[in-house]
Amino acid sequence: MAQLTTRQKLEILADAAKYDASCASSGTTKRDSRGGKGIGSTEGMGICHAYAPDGRCISLLKILLTNSCIFDCHYCINRRSSDVRRARFTAREVVDLTLNFYRRNYIEGLFLSSGIIRSSDYTMEQMVEVARSLRQDHHFRGYIHLKTIPDADPALLHQAGLHADRLSINVELPTESGLKRLAPEKDGGRIEGAMRHLRSEIEDGQDARRKYKSAPRFAPAGQSTQMIIGADAADDRAIIARASSLYDRHRLRRVYYSAFSPIPSPSAVLPLRRPPLMREHRLYQSDWMIRFYGYDAGEIAAATDAATGCLPLDIDPKLAWALNHRATFPVDVNRAPREALLRVPGLGVRAVDRILLSRRHRRLRLDDVARLTTSIRKLRPFLIAADWRPLALADCADLRARLAPPAQQLDLFT
Amino acid sequence: MHRVLLTAPDDIDGWRASARQLATQGVDPADIVWQVGDAPDDLFGNIDLEQAATPAAFSVPRAFLDLAESAILHRDPQRFALLYALLVQLRARPGLMQDRADPLLRRVAALAKAVRRDIHKMRAFVRFREMKADGASRFVAWFEPDHHIVRANAGFFVRRFASMHWSILTPEISIHWDSQTLSEGPGAQRSDAPDGDPVEALWQGYYAAIFNPARLKTGAMLSEMPKKYWRNLPEAVLIPDLIAGAQAREAVMIARRPTLPKTQDDSAT
């Protein structure tokens, strides 16, 4: 085969990485390159430098070191039995590409993962070398996310954490049985063991920094994971329960969901249809409800459909919860505590905070609320304002129909 | 009638000093004309501020200053007057900054929000092109902001690209960094910036490859990367073709599926 050019390799190795949902570059330590010979900065919120026509933010150079793999995970385009074209970057090539993109302000940094070649340790070593070289040879101060290989030597994971802002280990599938069937060479116990190990390294690092300012940082943006949705039979209730237990046990920053996507040269054991993209979106919304709105996983489960165990696709899970708990509403916008306002469908965290501030100065009328929020139409049935009191919700049989968006907008592809 | 002459469209210090003095003197917002640069004398003539020996100190909440710092960079010619009107009201109603339902505060907050978005988009969408001369590199970008944000935004590029030599050229002003000092120059034209960079082909290759044609969502892309930015983004020329090809490509992938019978487990999804 003719030698691949850098551009061809980049196209193959970016194509192989695009099924990974994470592109976050936020939440690491603040740093810049003033007064040094290095390059780069991180200032709290990461920046999306471009958006692809799939609506996703492009913030990092997200590539694989190689898409060759000795494993055969069915959902994965890189699996051993896939007939996809293979390519491999050297560590040096990835370093140069990252710096060249960074200098032109295309990216916030690098998200590197890899198929497994030769052995887990060998592969992890190559990835660590990329991060090491960026940090030590080039004084790169931008963002680095390494996807780590659960079976790799803990000493390598330790090195990875010293150079990277974020580490991730994918749990891949929401259920143990799904993992066995679709990723037979992976071991759920070892994956969780590695996450537990990372959690303790991250916490030890934080402790050490509290005591000694000069202690090295370990993965200051924490760890995250990803689950594939719709490749096995797990329903939303099972997925949410799994995510919430991962958050609790391993202190994850984020659980990402990736709707199983048709891949070229698919394996025969995969489902024939991909799940609606809306399903992934609803799961992310439920994730927000848990992280920012004070719901627990059990309450989200109460918003799922009793028969399918899944969140409704036509309305968002917060509205679904509200419709199942009509007695909780309406709430008085001039009196209700923050927690109660956060449960009003259509009221976001910022709007609630503005309401709390503004109501110290005036009795809020419906008009005032309209100015503080984006859509008053959806809110009205759930709120009492100085000049407004809705019908009791129990009396509105058609409420769901009135608040749901037109059905054909759900998913253009299913 | 008072006329205040500000030195530049983003002259926050000048606005602040004048506003403080006018407010202590109780000057009505309707009696002030705010002007930028040495615009010719107009129908109001030149009435200077009474120079109070030491302008009486009065404090304003931090939230007002934050808002003013952003809003003043807006291209709306009313911004100075609106901010002054807000300042005057704020002196009468100290809690005003928390009353997000107040119409004037909302209007000023909307200006500030537009400016902050513009600042953010500049950080995102500036694209440097490398120019090589005598073995040294300079990275040059052409950018067209909506508001007067360039000077206020320079710090970000200095912190991030401290060891590089770079220039950002815009229609109103240019800024240059030589790894030590920041300097300013007059506005420029697109043709003053380099018209290409070999690395852009790699970036375009990346942009096309990272896009997942199975999940076309152009609305989401357009709301964050509106068309007005496209002409200065090297990757944007690919967008129409990527969209056009997307549905066809997904159809091909589904057609290539093997046709084994479904198992019980699979059909559950």
Ligand code: SF4
């Ligand atoms: S180990 Fe990773 S790269 Fe290899 S087949 Fe499995 S998911 Fe794909």
